[in-house]
Amino acid sequence: MASIKMRANVKDGVTTIKALISHPMDTGLVKDKKTGKVIPAHFIQEVVCTHKGATVMTANWGPAISKNPYLSFKFSGAAAGDTVNLSWVDNKGEKDSADAAIK
Amino acid sequence: MTSMKRRIFLKGSLATGAVGIAVSTGLLTPRSAIAAWSKAAFEAKDVNAGVSALYGSAGMADSDKIQIKAPDIAENGAVVPVSVTTSIDGASSISMFADKNATPLTAEFNLGPSTEGYVSTRIKMGKTANVIAVVKAGDKLYSAKKEVKVTIGGCGG
Known part of the structure; x- marks a missing residue:
């Protein structure tokens, strides 16, 4: 289940992470047009990014993050060739994680 | 009986x-x-309640050291790109609120010690509203806001 597309680029000591995650991010408010039933809430709650065992970013998300979420942030202290790991957990307990080498 | x-x-x-x-x-x-995921904060019905549930107090100071980058007019409320940049020293948390959403808190980002004061993501907005960014640095809260006009809402069917 490769749900994460991630890029990590370092420039002048600052690493920029850009990630796209495939996820429906259902709010629990929308009705299915065919069946008329409410689609239950299904959204990512937590995204964690680590670099060399240290957490650089923990994002807590609500259902108001758009479908197929995009996330970008920056941190310092990493070098080209290092690996960063990004993982997410949703409200149903589903999860995924991916590694990317910093370029 | x-x-x-x-x-x-x-x-x-x-x-x-x-x-x-x-x-x-x-x-x-x-x-x-x-x-760590604060259910109370994400289910709060207004911004102040959300900030209180998330950070323990709602006392915010307006700050010009927070920049919100978001479109003036969003054609599709389901996908509104929002970037928050802050130059406040020691920022440990950035959160984003859309004040007219049923539950205004959209996301909270906990920054590590080496993380820059910058996050970018895409949020859903039900209707025209202010996007409010709250930054926590030390024990203090700072905020800034920007109005985004939404022509098609993104929170319902």
Whole structure:
């Protein structure tokens, strides 16, 4: 289940992470047009990014993050060739994680 | 008397039913990581309640050291790109609120010590509203806002 597309680029000591995650991010408010039933809430709650065992970013998300979420942030202290790991957990307990080498 | 008992019985069965649903949807999964996710904050109905639930106080100071980059007019409320940049020293948390959403808190980002004061993501907005960015640095809260006009809402069917 490769749900994460991630890029990590370092420039002048600052690493920029850009990630796209495939996820429906259902709010629990929308009705299915065919069946008329409410689609239950299904959204990512937590995204964690680590670099060399240290957490650089923990994002807590609500259902108001758009479908197929995009996330970008920056941190310092990493070098080209290092690996960063990004993982997410949703409200149903589903999860995924991916590694990317910093370029 | 019988009707009283019946009432208590109904209450009891309703309560266990709710817990059962919570367990089956994974809301009560015993994971320490999930514990950080503030249910009260994400279900708060207005911005101040959300900020209080998230940070423990709602006392915010307006700051010009927070820049919100978002479109003036969003054609599609389901996808509104928002970037928050802050130059406040020691920023440890950035959160984003859309004040007219049913639950205004959209996201909270905990920054590590080496993380820059910058996050970018895409949020859903029900209607024209202010996007409010709240930054926590030390024990203090700072905020800034920007109005985004939404022509098609993104929170309902």
